[in-house]
Amino acid sequence: MKEPIIGAAVVGQSGGPTAAINASLAGVIGECIRQSGTITKVYGMRNGIEGFLAERLVELNPLFTNEHGLPDEEKLEQLRLTPASALGSCRRKLPKPADDPAFFENLVSLFKKYDIRYFFYIGGNDSMDTVAKLSAYLETSDYEMRVMGVPKTIDNDLMGTDHTPGFGSAAKYIATEMQEIVRDCSVYTVKAVTIVEIMGRDAGWLTASAALPNLVNGCGPDYVYLPEVPFDMDAFFGDVERAFEKHPNVVIAVSEGARFADGHYVGEGTQSGAVDVFGHKYLEGTAKTLENAVKEKFGCKVRSIELNLPQRCASHLASATDISESDLCGEDAVGAALSGVTGSMIAMERVDSPESKFGYRIRYTTKDVSTIANAVRTVPREWIVPENNNVTDECLRWILPLIQGETKPFWKDGLPEHFVI
């Protein structure tokens, strides 16, 4: 354990929003305020590293400190239950330190200007890449600073951690909406197929969550199709036929990233072909493509639904487990940095815990971020049934603890009141 450095901290958020990313922010802010003997100040960078470069900083201590100099728990709780990134976000990819040392020299001059000794970055895969590059550069620099990543992504596709903050809330929302949609679709006797498209480009964790109502209430989608295994149109038609033998209302969940054996996305037909700055393809229309295919094949009523943005921002239905874990990840990042850790991400380890309801407990640890960035964790093959049209109960039992518990939004005249920084 190294000596803490006395100086300021800066915290930022990056990548797509989640319902829990502000809980991690609250965790960082609260612990920084508690450690104000060492951490003299905590700045928020607006719009991630991009805003930091433009010196768009906001002092967070005055916003979240009560009259006793302690964290204002009510305000932090309201921040925890506010969706999306309260500090704003960005999708800026940093250069490699060897390619552009001037970029990093400029960054360090800004750290010096504000006496920043602690850097906390809350985000997913691309954000951990930022943490890795920055800490790699700092190793070659004489400026002493500690850089910590706090994981975040609804996709649950980060390596090195049992699961990611934000996933549990998205899974709870998806599972709840799927169950409500199944109930809605069950009211008519006319043959109909409803196809629900779920987020997740390469990892099927969220689509798998759509099947949770089957485990809990015996009332979920007939099939779920993940991007981890090839999608076969004829097999799919066969699945729909078999489901019609059981009931007139067939409900299907499909990942936006479902693709054929040749690697082409199912939804590619209606795509723009555009890519984002990280080279990811924008996808849309997987469910729409299947809607048209089913309509043509079966001639029955077909409806496609994209759960869309609410999957990542429906904090009114957040998982209490997820919010609490996300908060602790933020808090532990501060603790780890104070004890000398740098270039690392907070990770969760699942510990067998026979005394708890789902045999589930989490231990918080740190992982070297260079082993995590730019890799994708997918649903294991053995958790997908051999027919490639569902997940196993073992998979669902693994997800189930993550959606436990409900939060209570700050209701104001019938609507949640969010915390705006």
Add this chain to the structure above:
Amino acid sequence: MKEPIIGAAVVGQSGGPTAAINASLAGVIGECIRQSGTITKVYGMRNGIEGFLAERLVELNPLFTNEHGLPDEEKLEQLRLTPASALGSCRRKLPKPADDPAFFENLVSLFKKYDIRYFFYIGGNDSMDTVAKLSAYLETSDYEMRVMGVPKTIDNDLMGTDHTPGFGSAAKYIATEMQEIVRDCSVYTVKAVTIVEIMGRDAGWLTASAALPNLVNGCGPDYVYLPEVPFDMDAFFGDVERAFEKHPNVVIAVSEGARFADGHYVGEGTQSGAVDVFGHKYLEGTAKTLENAVKEKFGCKVRSIELNLPQRCASHLASATDISESDLCGEDAVGAALSGVTGSMIAMERVDSPESKFGYRIRYTTKDVSTIANAVRTVPREWIVPENNNVTDECLRWILPLIQGETKPFWKDGLPEHFVI
């Protein structure tokens, strides 16, 4: 007040599901059980009048009566918080009695077979048409029976009642999701337009509700476009331009029924042209059409979102006011029938009530159903701003009381547990 008739009751649900239609069912069932001295039995018809014709009846008393012969309040509460029609639904349009008396003679023979003297039908416009035709026929018959309609529709487009059961819950869901989407869209600095499509073919009440967060939290969509006024593409482009002057993230709510001055739907380009049995056009793609138009005009990032089915089935976010009013509508239908009313719909009247928070109280009454069926109630012109791109605060203040209060789903292992009949 006439004498009650001793005999059985039958209750059915018809039309599209809502998050509150089972609350009205619970109201009917509970009151029938309480009145079991007169109402000997309460049957549910599966899939509305269509299931009744096939004698698909279920005895509800055993399911909802406790050991003291009273309504089982816990089961009724679980039913209230179950989305969609627990008895199933249909979209069967009855013939006119004069055109097909044999159809009605058959119906009456079934009523006689089960000794049914009370008929309760929970539904929207088309369902009230069923109530009107059946009671008109019964006036010419010697079979004494009382026929009552219980209003239901998320669209809030029924005449004769201040608002409709189901609307408040849909409005609460839409307003909450809109606020979360606005927060989600606010995180990036890149210019972007997000277009959210809201249900409502002819009436813009639900789309208007999307603006509630502006009134409550100052954080809602930039514009809302209702079907009541013509949609003008150039004016829309001008609106987007003006919004970009204020902030980079423009969020818009548009009704699925938005149409141009010539009467063509905005989303008509991507429609199938199919109509349902009532001759209503199926609409889809209003937001998608606008997405493409904005992309072409501004070249910026554009996203379209359809809130889709969850608008009518998201009972996890029901309005407590709506659930309670829906329940009372069902209960009062039984009371009215017992006191001799027939051929009528339960209606709500808004009573000024200065002592309550929103100056709001409801008085329950009955309306002759023949004055209600097949007419549509739209948002008054004076509640839409002259520029046709928003609603007035007066409109929002009128909606606001209807979304007050939250319900508590029956949580089971992290998901709501629905009541399945």
